[in-house]
Amino acid sequence: MRKYARFIIPAGVIVVALGFLMVNLSSTLVYFNTPAELQAREPSDARLRLGGRVVPGSVVEQETTVAFEVEDCDTSVTVIHTGVPPQLFQEGIGVVVEGVWTGEAFESDTMLVKHDEEYRQDSEDYDEVEHTCSES
Amino acid sequence: MATLVQKKSPVWPWIVMAIAGLVTFVAAMTVPPDAVQGQLSRIMYVHVPSAWLAYLSFGVTMIASGIYLWKRDLEWDRRAHASAEIGVFFTGLAIALGMIWGKSTWGTWWTWDARLTLTAIMFFVYLGYLALRRTTDDMDARAKRAAVMGILAIVQIPLVHFSVIWWQTLHQPPSIIKPEGPDMDTVMVLTLLTAVASFTVMYIAMMVKRVELARLEDAVLIAEQTNTGPAAGEAVVAPDLSGGA
Amino acid sequence: MDYAYQWNWVMFGYGVAYAALVVFASSIAVRVTRARRRLGEET
Numbered sequence: 001m002r003k004y005a006r007f008i009i010p011a012g013v014i015v016v017a018l019g020f021l022m023v024n025l026s027s028t029l030v031y032f033n034t035p036a037e038l039q040a041r042e043p044s045d046a047r048l049r050l051g052g053r054v055v056p057g058s059v060v061e062q063e064t065t066v067a068f069e070v071e072d073c074d075t076s077v078t079v080i081h082t083g084v085p086p087q088l089f090q091e092g093i094g095v096v097v098e099g100v101w102t103g104e105a106f107e108s109d110t111m112l113v114k115h116d117e118e119y120r121q122d123s124e125d126y127d128e129v130e131h132t133c134s135e136s
Numbered sequence: 137m138a139t140l141v142q143k144k145s146p147v148w149p150w151i152v153m154a155i156a157g158l159v160t161f162v163a164a165m166t167v168p169p170d171a172v173q174g175q176l177s178r179i180m181y182v183h184v185p186s187a188w189l190a191y192l193s194f195g196v197t198m199i200a201s202g203i204y205l206w207k208r209d210l211e212w213d214r215r216a217h218a219s220a221e222i223g224v225f226f227t228g229l230a231i232a233l234g235m236i237w238g239k240s241t242w243g244t245w246w247t248w249d250a251r252l253t254l255t256a257i258m259f260f261v262y263l264g265y266l267a268l269r270r271t272t273d274d275m276d277a278r279a280k281r282a283a284v285m286g287i288l289a290i291v292q293i294p295l296v297h298f299s300v301i302w303w304q305t306l307h308q309p310p311s312i313i314k315p316e317g318p319d320m321d322t323v324m325v326l327t328l329l330t331a332v333a334s335f336t337v338m339y340i341a342m343m344v345k346r347v348e349l350a351r352l353e354d355a356v357l358i359a360e361q362t363n364t365g366p367a368a369g370e371a372v373v374a375p376d377l378s379g380g381a
Numbered sequence: 382m383d384y385a386y387q388w389n390w391v392m393f394g395y396g397v398a399y400a401a402l403v404v405f406a407s408s409i410a411v412r413v414t415r416a417r418r419r420l421g422e423e424t
Contacts, residue, residue: 010267014260021257031249031304051304086243087386093172096306112242115173117311119180119320123171141420145413153406157399164395175387179394186398225405232401233394240390338402345409352416359420 032096035075043103049096050077050106051114056091070095070106078105088113140355142348149341156338160185160331167327179237181328184311185335186230191293192339193223194262201286204279213279214350215343216286220265222342227259242306250299251307258292265289273357 032051033041041048055069055076066085069076079097089095094116099108160182170177200216203209234252235245246252269282300309311328312318318325 007271014264029303117308119170119324121168178391236394
């Protein structure tokens with residue numbers, strides 16, 4: 001009986017945790033929409049995620065919002081973000097923003113910086129075109 | 137049973153672990169920072185080796201489990217067990233370091249993307265493997281059940297590793313093991329490989345100690361079972377230890 | 382890019398990593414010692 005009990009408790013915890021993770025997994029295999037996928041959608045109140053690269057020169061900071069363009073290879077979408085962006089936020093970096101699509105702009109309140117797998121000492125050495133277009 | 141207990145407990149693995157840890161630290165602190173991530177990129181040199189050791193450990197568990205089922209030698213079962221415990225530790229460490237790296241670069245401790253979710257599942261499945269081993273004190277039955285799970289659970293490793301390529305994730309794709317070759321400056325690749333090599337050496341040293349512990353635990357179990365005698369009812373058949381080192 | 386906040390994160394990460402490694406290695410050492418002591422008593 002003692003042996004049984006010392007298995008049941010961890011097994012119970014593990015089964016519950018696994019069940020929770022499985023439920024989550026089904027809704028997270030597609031983590032974000034690309035700008036092109038977003039533009040194909042109807043405007044709605046549904047919360048979505050949008051991922052892409054911050055277009056250099058497009059960032060406009062205001063008191064409580066930051067507006068910028070997010071692009072992948074050929075499409076770009078205007079994002080109006082309310083809140084403070086993460087510290088690494090800058091022009092040219094990847095971001096995943098969370099919010100609603102109005103049809104004209106993506107209004108986000110949550111922003112994550114998505115860095116890529118390149119590591120360089122000098123920023124000039126980044127091959128930007130290749131990795132932004134391989135995403136879509 | 138005498139074969140299970142080494143007269144002297146080896147000390148050299150502790151020294152090797154310390155040196156391997158030191159080499160990794162020095163390498164990670166002296167490499168130039170990444171132009172975008174800055175100093176934060178240094179976390180990679182301990183996060184990636186931890187994740188690598190998780191893969192390696194579970195791979196060794198699978199192979200040792202297979203050899204156990206083939207040879208029925210409990211020494212291979214002990215190796216599978218030792219490696220799985222080390223693997224669970226490094227999976228946990230990779231997740232913890234990933235959270236710290238994630239909070240500082242992405243801006244969040246955790247998010248349910250495919251890579252993070254699948255890694256969490258892998259962690260719990262191998263915890264389940266360790267729990268399964270506690271279901272019985274019958275060494276042969278325990279070894280058999282664990283071996284089956286140790287082999288089946290390996291399917292998660294390609295899932296975890298390639299999740300960042302197969303699905304859209306927040307986590308970036310692999311930097312080194314990819315078809316086009318590494319997307320990193322040479323000095324960073326070399327530093328990362330140094331860290332991975334040091335951690336692999338650390339794994340070997342840990343295995344030496346953890347397998348020693350597995351032998352001792354089995355010896356304790358045998359001693360308990362022979363002392364209480366057949367009245368205990370369960371698992372009194374002496375396991376075949378002839379293959380033990 | 383040499384911000385102090387970044388070094389704090391790096392040190393936090395390495396602190397967690399090496400503390401965890403020491404704890405795990407110690408747990409093996411303690412269990413080895415305990416098992417050897419039990420075997421010494423029983424045989």
